[in-house]
Amino acid sequence: xxxxxxxxxxxxxxxxxxxxxxxxxxxxxxxxxxxxxxxxxxxxxxxxxxxxxxxxxxxxxxxxxxxxxxxxxxxxxxxxxxxxxxxxxxxxxxxxxxxxxxxxxxxxxxxxxxxxxxxxxxxxxxxxxxxxxxxxxxxxxxxxxxxxxxxxxxxxxxxxxxxxxxxxxxxxxxxxxxxxxxxxxxxxxxxxxxxxxxxxxxxxxxxxxxxxxxxxxxxxxxxxxxxxxxxxxxxxxxxxxxxxxxxxxxxxxxxxxxxxxxxxxxxxxxxxxxxxxxxxxxxxxxxxxxxxxxxxxxxxxxxxxxxxxxxxxxxxxxxxxxxxxxxxxxxxxxxxxxxxxxxxxxxxxxxxxxxxxxxxxxxxxxxxxxxxxxxxxxxxxxxxxxxxxxxxxxxxx
Amino acid sequence: xxxxxxxxxxxxxxxxxxxxxxxxxxxxxxxxxxxxxxxxxxxxxxxxxxxxxxxxxxxxxxxxxxxxxxxxxxxxxxxxxxxxxxxxxxxxxxxxxxxxxxxxxxxxxxxxxxxxxxxxxxxxxxxxxxxxxxxxxxxxxxxxxxxxxxxxxxxxxxxxxxxxxxxxxxxxxxxxxxxxxxxxxxxxxxxxxxxxxxxxxxxxxxxxxxxxxxxxxxxxxxxxxxxxxxxxxxxxxxxxxxxxxxxxxxxxxxxxxxxxxxxxxxxxxxxxxxxxxxxxxxxxxxxxxxxxxxxxxxxxxxxxxxxxxxxxxxxxxxxxxxxxxxxxxxxxxxxxxxxxxxxxxxxxxxxxxxxxxx
Numbered sequence: 001x002x003x004x005x006x007x008x009x010x011x012x013x014x015x016x017x018x019x020x021x022x023x024x025x026x027x028x029x030x031x032x033x034x035x036x037x038x039x040x041x042x043x044x045x046x047x048x049x050x051x052x053x054x055x056x057x058x059x060x061x062x063x064x065x066x067x068x069x070x071x072x073x074x075x076x077x078x079x080x081x082x083x084x085x086x087x088x089x090x091x092x093x094x095x096x097x098x099x100x101x102x103x104x105x106x107x108x109x110x111x112x113x114x115x116x117x118x119x120x121x122x123x124x125x126x127x128x129x130x131x132x133x134x135x136x137x138x139x140x141x142x143x144x145x146x147x148x149x150x151x152x153x154x155x156x157x158x159x160x161x162x163x164x165x166x167x168x169x170x171x172x173x174x175x176x177x178x179x180x181x182x183x184x185x186x187x188x189x190x191x192x193x194x195x196x197x198x199x200x201x202x203x204x205x206x207x208x209x210x211x212x213x214x215x216x217x218x219x220x221x222x223x224x225x226x227x228x229x230x231x232x233x234x235x236x237x238x239x240x241x242x243x244x245x246x247x248x249x250x251x252x253x254x255x256x257x258x259x260x261x262x263x264x265x266x267x268x269x270x271x272x273x274x275x276x277x278x279x280x281x282x283x284x285x286x287x288x289x290x291x292x293x294x295x296x297x298x299x300x301x302x303x304x305x306x307x308x309x310x311x312x313x314x315x316x317x318x319x320x321x322x323x324x325x326x327x328x329x330x331x332x333x334x335x336x337x338x339x340x341x342x343x344x345x346x347x348x349x350x351x352x353x354x355x356x357x358x359x360x361x362x363x364x365x366x367x368x369x370x371x372x373x374x375x376x377x378x379x380x381x382x383x384x385x386x387x388x389x390x391x392x393x394x395x396x397x
Numbered sequence: 398x399x400x401x402x403x404x405x406x407x408x409x410x411x412x413x414x415x416x417x418x419x420x421x422x423x424x425x426x427x428x429x430x431x432x433x434x435x436x437x438x439x440x441x442x443x444x445x446x447x448x449x450x451x452x453x454x455x456x457x458x459x460x461x462x463x464x465x466x467x468x469x470x471x472x473x474x475x476x477x478x479x480x481x482x483x484x485x486x487x488x489x490x491x492x493x494x495x496x497x498x499x500x501x502x503x504x505x506x507x508x509x510x511x512x513x514x515x516x517x518x519x520x521x522x523x524x525x526x527x528x529x530x531x532x533x534x535x536x537x538x539x540x541x542x543x544x545x546x547x548x549x550x551x552x553x554x555x556x557x558x559x560x561x562x563x564x565x566x567x568x569x570x571x572x573x574x575x576x577x578x579x580x581x582x583x584x585x586x587x588x589x590x591x592x593x594x595x596x597x598x599x600x601x602x603x604x605x606x607x608x609x610x611x612x613x614x615x616x617x618x619x620x621x622x623x624x625x626x627x628x629x630x631x632x633x634x635x636x637x638x639x640x641x642x643x644x645x646x647x648x649x650x651x652x653x654x655x656x657x658x659x660x661x662x663x664x665x666x667x668x669x670x671x672x673x674x675x676x677x678x679x680x681x682x683x684x685x686x687x688x689x690x691x692x693x694x695x696x697x698x699x700x701x702x703x704x705x706x707x708x709x710x711x712x713x714x715x716x717x718x719x720x721x722x723x724x725x726x727x728x729x730x731x732x733x734x735x736x737x738x739x740x741x742x743x744x745x746x747x748x749x750x751x752x753x754x755x
Contacts, residue, residue: 013529122641130651163657176652182568182636363571 036095038102038155040072040140041080041117043109049076050113052083053141054095055155072144080113080120097127102155102162103177104140104196105133111237114191118184121177129178132162134194135231143196147221154225161227162194170260171248173230184236187359187366188350191233192250195241197226232349240347249336250351252297253280261304264325264332271325272304276388284357286365290376291358295337298384301329321387333383341379350374405535405603409542410596411616414453416545417677418592418620419553419627420670421498423646424505426589427631431639434582437574438639439628441582445590446621448583448742452593453617455746457610459600465754466601468691473752481692488688490740492707495681496714497588497729499523502678503715504722509647509667524712527679531686531704535598538676538683545673552669553623557630559650559663564633588734591741592617597748598684646670682711 040053053074073095075086088094105117121129136143143154150157162174173194183191200223230242230250242250248262257278264271279298284291303319305312321329344351354373358366422442430438463470471480503520511519530537596613603609631645634652642648650656650663689703718725729737 009529013526122638128651129648178635178638178652181638181641185637360567360570363573 035099036097037099037153038104038144038158039084039097039100040136040144041103041105041109041113042139042141043106043112044076047076049078050080050083050109051076051141052080052087053144054084054087054100055144055153056095057153072141074141080116081124097124100127100131101159102132102134104136104143104158106140107135107137107195107231107238110135110231110233114233115184115236118177118181122181129176129181131177132159132174133177133180134158134162134174134196134227136196136198138198142198143225146198146223146225148223148225150225158196158225158227161225170251171244172227173242173247173251186353186356188353188356189235190350190353192242192349192351193231193233194227195229195231197229199224199226232343232347232351234347234349239349240343242343245336246340246343249333249340252278252299253282253295253337253340253352257299262332264328266328268309270307271328272306273301273321273325273329273385274304275299275301282352284354284361286358286362286369287378289378290369290371291354291373292378292380293341293352293354294380294382295341296382296384297333297337298386299329299333300386300388302388321385326385326387329385330383333385334381337381337383338379341381345374345377348372348374405539405599407603407609407612409539410599410603410609411612412542412546413538414592414613415616415620416542416549416673417680418617419623420549420673420677421592422589422624423553423627423670424644424674425501426586427628427645428640428642429589430582430586430628431632431635433585434579435574435637436569436632437572437579438582438632439569439625440572440574441579441586442625442628444579444583445586446624448587449590449593450614450617450621452591452742452745453596454593454610454614456593456596456600456748457613459748460596460603461609463600463748463753467597467748467751469601469754470748470751473754474750484688484691487740488685488692490736491681491685491688492710493729493733494737495678495685495711497726498678498681499711500715500718500722500725502674503719505644505647506671509644510671520715521712523675523679524708526675527682527711528704528708530676530679530683531707532700534690535602535683535687538680541676545676548669549673552666552673553627555666556646556650556663556670557626559653559655559666560630560634562654563649563652564630565636566629566633568633568636569629585730585734587741588730588737591737594741594745595680595684597745598687600748601754682707 035057036054037057038055040055042051042053043049044051051074053072055072073087073091075083075088075090077083077086084095084097103117103121105113117133121127121131121133143158146154148154148157150160162172164170164172173192175191175193180191180193183189228244228247230247231238232240232242248260252260252275257275260275262273262275264273277300279296281294281296283294283296285294286292301321303321303325306325307313343349350356354377355366358373426442427438430441434441465473468480468484471483474480475483502523506520627645631642631649632639634649635642647667650666653663656663686700686704686707689707690700693699693703
């Protein structure tokens, strides 16, 4: 009798734990729910309010539909939080933000709203700070309403673009809400985020500021979302933009290389190179005048193809680099890193985190010379391009 | 107590401490400590844990030397009435400790395991488990020690592996937090510590198979190293926004590229940690019940009634103060911290002064 009682109690215990940890009783059938995949933050001039657009993916039964149906709902409010609440008021359905992987903020309101957006994400219990944050040239609502060849749902297409090579160098920069919050509050106070631009694809698709008309909806069909530019923000104010090349070189300096292509041109020659590995070192040292920034970048590269006088030049395999190409490639790398440093000094956006580095690793020096160390920064750049097979590297073209 | 009733082996105690110590310190304590000591949270934690370790060693010595249980020795020294009063004070202390822990756990479960706003009854199975453990007593923990330890270790290793890529150790620099803030952090975190006290109630139940001091000290050191490593990982990932990450363990591995590729496998790790937490947070209620068992007797009917009453008190408290967690934590920190420290760190070493059973 006692053993039976123990068994019953054990079964009850197991059952209780199962209910407790699986949320089985709290599950809702997938067709009966709707998920917010992305949020767009805009400013509505007419209403003088923040407009938050939620892109909603409504899962469909496989038997009834073959593709995801998507829609957008916009809510208005004085703050981002109240605009999200307004979505609930206008639809009667409170948006579930836990599946939201992307927030797009219109470039024009970054200055006024970026701090509010960070706070909203950090302190809201139902939205994860692992989501990606980006800015957009056109209103965020237009980006969410656009259709691209990559995916019917624009936010899914954007995620594919931004995370095409996660953790490795690419020509697109991506950042998570958590990293933005950290960067905004450290000593450098500089944030970078991708800038999404709706571009024409063939003769269809063009940007529009009025997203309510039927014409605009037609214009946003089959567009290309370009995210190769990067927005620079210092002290919560936009201070500049990276071009596609700047973005690539910033990524080269801060991330490992998986596989990346870059092209150089000199005289009448155009060369496409493939980098497969990199060695990078950024060293910041304090000195009497301020600080010295030493950048060392070494790229292991293959030759992909060469155009001379407009004609494809035939090369033998393995496609190793000649001395001339190596020298030109090193020059090209140095020029681009120099350009990056110029942008940093002009915009005062400390994206290489010089001030934060000095605060952390040379704290006494930082405290004794409390100033913006970008102002008197001395820079030394060394670049090197290596080819995988050194014996064959000296072959002339 | 006869030898048959000495059911706890050294291995069980070691596994139990290895399982229970980390899980009670990796959920809300990291962000709480970060709010007190900033990037030096791990130093604050280290100081508190050294104090804890000292308590564990002292209590392990007492455990090894003692022939009778704590209550038997209490009765021999003070007589029945006073020993029952002391047991009553311990019962109240453990009940208060459990109220604080269980309230926090309810919020943790509701905020991390559920996407929807949950209804309160979803947490009720916890009280069923609690009731069962109260009736079964400490013996249940002996049986559970191995699976609980395995869950804690596997869960923590998964969390470490998933979060390591996001960590920047430089975030812990500079180490220039004022000593006052560090000590304040250590002091405030003592409310969450004090596992050494539990040994007082395992005293006399421990089988005299092997020496207990060294193995228990080593397993506790491993447990504290895991916690300190987690603190370091936590601040390395979150830097100066650590304070905003209230439920550290459920958030920290969100950023892994692995999760981007294959989905939320970190939830398995969180569930494992949470499973162990159910038993870790029930332990103070079980110990409170042990004290009541000493006061009111060990008959089955009494045990069931008292266990039910005790669990009901915890359940009603949690239901009543559901929306006032922050207020309750601050209230306990303000008014009960001295009482907690007295009961956890000051009184237990006096066990050496109690009369020994012949």
